[in-house]
Amino acid sequence: MSQILIKRAKAEQLLSGEGWLSVQPRTFREEVLRRAVLLRFPPGEVVYRIEDEAGGIFGLVEGTVTVNTAPPDQAPQLIHIGKPGAWTGEGCFLTRSARRIELRTLSETWMMHLSLDQMDQMAAADPAATRYFAQILMASVEVLLRVIHDLQKPGADQRIASALSRSAAQGRTVPLSQSEIGLMSGTSRKQVNAALARFEAKGWVRADYRAVTVLDARGLAREAEGGV
Template sequence: MKNQINAESARRLLQSQGWLTQRPQQFQIDILQYAQLLAYDTGSYTHHIGDEPGGVFAVVQGSFGVLGPNLASGVVMGHVHRAGAWFGEGPLIFGTRRLLEFRALEPSTVMHVPLVALERLQHRDPDFRNQIMTLVAHSSLLVSRAVSDLLIRRSEQRIAAVLLRVSGADGLTGPSVTGPVHLTQSIIAELSNCSRHTANVTLKAFEQRGWLEIGYATLTIHSPDGLRSFLTEEN
């Protein structure tokens, strides 16, 4: 684990970035009072598709790949959650088993609020469900953006769009990230629906332009504006 963090520090972090910051203060207090700090090793899962219903998770440190079913390829990764991101609201809202699965891409820490606690809060406060529904809306916007990125025809531009979204460099899907983030070239290829060769060549070209820096299983985005400008270039 990068840095050990206690539960109180984790609560403060979640109240300072991400979806929860947009919710009323009392809601923040209510949901966080039941949150439990959990750690995940690289490659471990919070849950799998089809698992029994459970609670919600909030990323405190590290990152999680968001994986869903694909008719052609089985289970594929579509996004990466970083600090401040919340997920797992489906069972509470829809009463279903798990529809997605989340894999730690590096040693990671989350706050977990059990389903029984969420149901207790929902029973106590009629507005609680409305607040959770805003997380559903937030997740839907992420899905819409991921689909939009994959509809970009030119692979190099598609990779640029994916990098902006999953690295956190643009600040649109969470707090703006300026330092190195864990992203391997194989993950970028999967997220961008292209070959590893195409991803590798494109990333090296972006590095030569000074837009990013490639490290060992990491990327640092130096120029989000450069990537954005590239997205508007003519083919």
């Protein structure tokens, strides 16, 4: 069996077990996977930009992607790191408008892509598909609510721990610089440097050059909630 077929099988298994697609009806889930294509992106690739023409949805299988956005008259800023199992791009299907976020890879990344045309075909065959696709939007709203909540925390260490908790699961390495972590947490590079040193001393993370590995997700989560 070829490596691509093995990768495809693993991708379908992951997306069937995590995130938005995993909680959809079996027949709908199988139809999405049957119609979707598996794509590979090199590090630093822009999957799509703000104001790109309308397109379909992408499900993260492996790798790291940044979600960047801003008001129309501002430059896109990093607000979130996608986790495997997460999907995005539903806005074009729901509104028929151009892209409102930028998606960019930080490492070699594999994503499942369902085109806008395929989404339209599924919705025409089964009107309930529109409701299922709209649930991606609600998952995105939950992420934004979490980002806002985390940025309102009073302590710099809390906000930094929260940003890392949102970005990486246990044992996962995220290729983020200290400046990028600061951008996500509303803190300075100096504050991030000091916090990472404290977190590393407690065994919660391992900080390397432009990368952080989460070693103790629970400890990090407790710090994010003020040590509760």
